[in-house]
Every structure is written in structure tokens, then in C-alpha cells.
Amino acid sequence: MNFLPTSSDSCEESLYPPFAKYANRTTFFTALDPPLPASAGYVVVIGFGVMFSCMVTMLVMMAQRCQYRALTSEYFNTAGRMVKTGLTASVIVSQWTWAATILQSSNVAWQYGVSGSFWYAAGATVQILLFGVLAIRVKQIAPNAHTFTEIVRSRWGRLAHITFLCFAILCNIIVTSMLLLGGSTMVEALTGMSKNWAAFLIPLGVIVYTVAGGLRATFLASYVHSSFIYLILVMIIVVVYIKNYSSDIIHGLIQNTSKFTSEQCKSIFIEYQQGKYACGPVEGNYEGSYLTLLSGNGFLFGLINMIGNLGTVIVDQSYWQSAIAARPNAAAKGFYLGGICWFSIPFSLATALGLSAVSLLLPITKTEAQAGLVPAAAAVHLLGTGGSAAILIMLFMAIVSSGSSECVAVSSLVAYDIYREYVNPNATGKDILRVTRFTIVFFGMGMGVVVITLHTLGLHMGWLYLFMGIILGPAVGPIWNLMNWKKASGKGAVIASLCGLFLGIMSWVLYAHTQEGGVTIQTLGLNPVMLVGNAISFLSSWFIHWFWSTFIDPQDYDFSTLNKNISLVENDRSGLSDEITTPEELERLLKWIKQRGYVTSTILVVVWPLLSVPAGVFTKSFFAFWVFLAVSWAFVSASIIIILPIIESHDDIIDAFHIRNFALIADRESI
DSSP: OOOOOOTOOOOGGGGGSSOGGTTTTTSSTTTSOSSSSSSHHHIIIIIIIIHHHHHHHHHHHHHHHHHOOOOOHHHHHGGGOOBOHHHHHHHHHHHHHHHHHHHHHHHHHHHHHHHHHHHHHHHHTTHHHHHHHHHHHHHHHHOOSSHHHHHHHHHHHHHHHHHHHHHHHHHHHHHHHHHHHHHHHHHHHHHOOOOOHHHHHHHHHHHHHHHHHHHHHHHHHHHOOOOOHHHHHHHHHHIIIIOOOOHHHHHHHHHHHHHHHHHHHHHHHHTOOOOTOOOOTTTTBGGSSSSSSHHHHHHHHHHHHHHHHHHHTTHHHHHHHHHHOOHHHHHHHHHHHHHHHHHHHHHHHHHIHHHHHTTTTTOOOOHHTTTOOOOHHHHHHHHHHHHHHEEEHEEEHHHHHHHHHHHHHHHHHHIIIIIIIITTOOOOOOHHHHHHHHHHHHHHHHHHHHHHHHHHHHOOHHHHHHHHHHHHHHHHHHHHHHHTTTTTOHHHHHHHHHHHHHHHHHHHHHHTTTEEEEEEEHHTTHHHHHHHHHHHHHOOOOOOHIIIIISSSSOOOOGGGGGGGGGOSSOOTTOOOOOTTHHHHHHHHHHHHHHHHHHHIIIIIHHHHHHHHGGOOOOHHHHHHHHHHHHHHHHHHHHHHHHHHHHHHHHHHHHHHHHHHHHHHHHHHOO
């Protein structure tokens, strides 16, 4: 067996597989010997939570002082509608960097090779690029809106409002469940801390600073979290492809892995079974190689990924809230820039950790991979205790940043679409603030119970990630038509979304019934079964709404009347002045984002894969170019996300320090 590189490679033999320390291991992680002590888990989960709560709360107070603003309900839920491009992009990166971004992307790279890492990144970037169109449409037709369901009510009435409000809240529950499922499982694997305790404790820090500062606090925290995530990402890439190995070495090791026979794999893994470990040819891949985009299962995952994530972006109130909070110019450029920069996180991280886990023959089982433990295993092997800590911190940042956005999103839906609409139509700003804060606390703590239930049922993050499109996909078409098509019928939207949901679930279960073993958690989670459910759920809803709105109940809606039915709670019109929201300027921005969003999406999911098809199995030179793209994209994205918000806000930072110095001088003089 050719485990080692040739003698021309001047590296130590101890860097290459198989490794003696894994000789009798049947899994990478064991409950009796986690890489970090349980105390480390509590330090990160509680200590970091408290630290960031204090830091973000202080930043919010400084921002309010230098802007001379009181914390009204409007400001709490919209951040003043004046957020700039750099911070908007940073927030989008933070919101879209779930636990799954870090964990699931490396899992599919471990399963399908380069195809997995590419289709995770490309298949989940186009949604952000396309959402930029909706972000500008909000500015055009509903500048007073706090939630997208307010727009639904204004145009289609209460029945549609209740229907899509249920989809929106369900979306927030599913997304938060995935965050805590992946995070709690990772914390347990790395530290031995109970995953149930982790599920309860992780939201605590998020709740504190979100209750204190609202959406502005979430945005400032998102910038800090994104910066940490990119710094750790760059460190990992440097370790894998510059310090320890090179693209040529990883290429050779991966090719060795895919060429092993069953007998050779059994000599490496004592409990080897087909599909249990990453060893031998990859089923469904061209020549069984990990180094090809010609992967049947990888492509199926890509389709599921695109459909499912359309639902978790377009139906997720947190992205609408980011669009509402941004200046019109920042809404277009921020979403576009955020999408492009976010691509580097799953693509570069999975190219580093997912592929290195395969090439180094780490004893990671399929069960561990589905739970999202591939990047943790690779980091522990490459960096030891430091790698464990780095991945744990990176994951914590991803969870709390996205979790904070989900908390604010749910609280806005409850405050504006339930409390103000159906309980207290005359609610004041103080009423809205009180309900918002209560909802944040209740939702944050209640999700711990939901996640423990999911753990008990045996559902893992990877399963839920593939499943989400079946539930949320039916709402995508009607919501898109709500914002862009004057013929769109409200009755048709309700019928289409509910019928799509029913058809999607039925087809999913029926197709699982045809599989060996009947309907089980395992058969329901198979890629072809999930794809059928996702596709029918998504496409049937689009078709039904188009048919109903074209032939049964066509409308001729005047979008200029929509905003009249949406009122502000307080007379806070910041970000709504005519100077920055002129029809001509908004039309120009809409054209700008459509051209770039549609073209870039086409390049990512059509042109790039087609150009890679002739390569077949990647040669050393082609793989070196692939790695160069991953490394360069990560470095450039990190620079943009970390530096641009500081450059754009340098005046505010200077003002904040001036105010602080002035206050100190005044205090001394008073003494």
C-alpha cells in the first residue's frame, strides 16, 4: 500500500497515514477521552457568553451616545434603517454561518470529496444573491415594514397573514434547532460536557445582549463573531496547505484513499464496513475518486441544498430584518458582497478539514460525520488541544451570531404580527419593547427543550438540514410573487403553500416506503428520498400559485398602495427620508443587484461545474489551482469583512472616543 509520499517530499513520516495511535480505534471520539476537559466546555459556553454580552452591550451604549439616540421600539427592531454596506455584509455572513456551515460542509466533503464542498458553498450562496432583489423591493414598496409578514397582511389579508406567519416562525424554530443540535453535539464530543446542558446554556449569553440592545446589538455582535470565524478559518487553511502539507501531498493521499480495496481498508479500520469509513472508492463518483465534480450523490445533495436553503433565507424573518435595517445602497451591495464572501467559509473550510480527514485516514465513522464531527476530528489531529479549542470557539461564534438573529426575528414577528395585530392594536413603543424582550427570553430558553426532544428522537443536524426544504419550500414561490408579481393572488398563495406542503410530505414518505426497510428515520434521510420531497414541495407550490393567479383569481395590484397599510409605532422616520429613497435611485439599485445577482448565481451553479467536467478526476495541477482559489477567496473575504466596516464607521468610532474623553474631562472638572 502506498501510504507515504515519495522520498522527494521532505516531510516527516509521522505526518502521514496510517497513524499508530488510531490502530485499534473504532471511532475518533470516545466519551471517556474527549480532547478537552468538561470545564473547557463550560468556560466557552458560559464564559464567552458573558464576555460578549458585556462587550456588545457596552458597544451599543457607546453607539447610542455618539448618535444621541434613545432605544425606541423602532430602533430596537430596525437599527434605525441606516446600516452601511460593510456591516450589512458582515451581518449576512454571520447570519448565514450556521453550525451546519462549519460542520455539514466538511461532512459532505468527507462523503463526496470536492463535489461536496463545492455544492454546499455554491448551492447556499445563490439564495443570498437573489435575496438582494427582495431587499430592494422592500425599500420600494414597503419602507415602513418591520417584518415580511406585515407585507403579506397589507396585500393579501389576514388568512394569508396567519398562514405565512406560521411558516416564518417554523423556519426560525428549524434554523435554531440546527444551530443547537450541531453545537451541543460538538461541545459534548470535544469536552464531554452534556449536550443537553449545552443546548440550554448556549442561548444564555445571546439572550442577555439581544435583550439589552436589540437588532443593533445583534449587528455589532455579528461583526465580532464574523471576524473571529475568518481569523480561525485562515489559520486552519495555513496549517493544512502551507505549514503541514501542500496541495500535491493532499492530492496524492486522497488518491491513495480512493484506490484502497476492501481488504486494505479492513487492515486499517478493524470494524470496516462499506460506507462506515472514508476508505476505498466513492460510490457514485467518477472512477470512485474524491477529486471530481462528477459525483451523482454530490449533485443530488447540491439540488437539495439549493431548494432547502431558498426556504431558510426567503422565509426567515432575520434576512428581511437585515434588509429593512440597511440603507438602500447598502441593502443591494451588502447582500451581494456578503454572499460572495460567505462562499469562502464552507468552500475553504471543507476543502481544508473535510478533505484532510479523508486523506489522513482518520477513524471517523459515518454516524460521527452525520453529527457534524468531521472538522473537529481533523482539527484535533492537526492542531491537538489548540485545534479543539479553535473549532469550539469558531462553532460558538457561529451559533450565537445566528441565534441572536433568530431571536430578534421571532420577537419581531410576535410583537408586530401577533401582539400588535391581534391583541393590542393600539400598542405603544414601550408595549412593543416589553413583548419583544419577553419573546427573546422565552424563545431562547424554550429552544433548549426542543433540541433535547430532537436528541431523544435520534435526529441529527445533517438529517434536519436535508429535511428543512420540505417544510419551508412551499412558501418560497408565493413570497417571491408577493413582492414582484402584480397578478399574485392571496387565496392562491394560501392554497399553493398548503398544497405544496401536503404533496411534499406525502411524496417524501411514500418514496421512503419503497426503500428497503420501509419508512424509518434512516430511509427518510436518504438523498434521493429527500430530493423527491424537497423538489415536489417547492415546485408544486410555484405551479399552483402561478396557475391560480393566472387562470382562476388574477389580480391587478397597485404596489404603490401597499405601504399605506403599514404604520410605524413611533414617529421615527430615520432611514426613510426622500433624499436616500428616491424612486429613481431604488430602480437603479434594483437593476444593479439583478444583473450581478443573476449572473453570479449562474456562474456558480452552471458555468463553474460545466468548466470542471472536462477535468474528470483532478490532476495535481488542477487540484493545486482549486486549493489556490479556496485559500485566496478566504484571505480576501476575511480582509473585506474585518476591515470594510471599520473604514466605513471610522467617523463614528472617533466620535465615540471624543464623547468618552469629553465625559472624563467633565467629570474631573466637576470634582
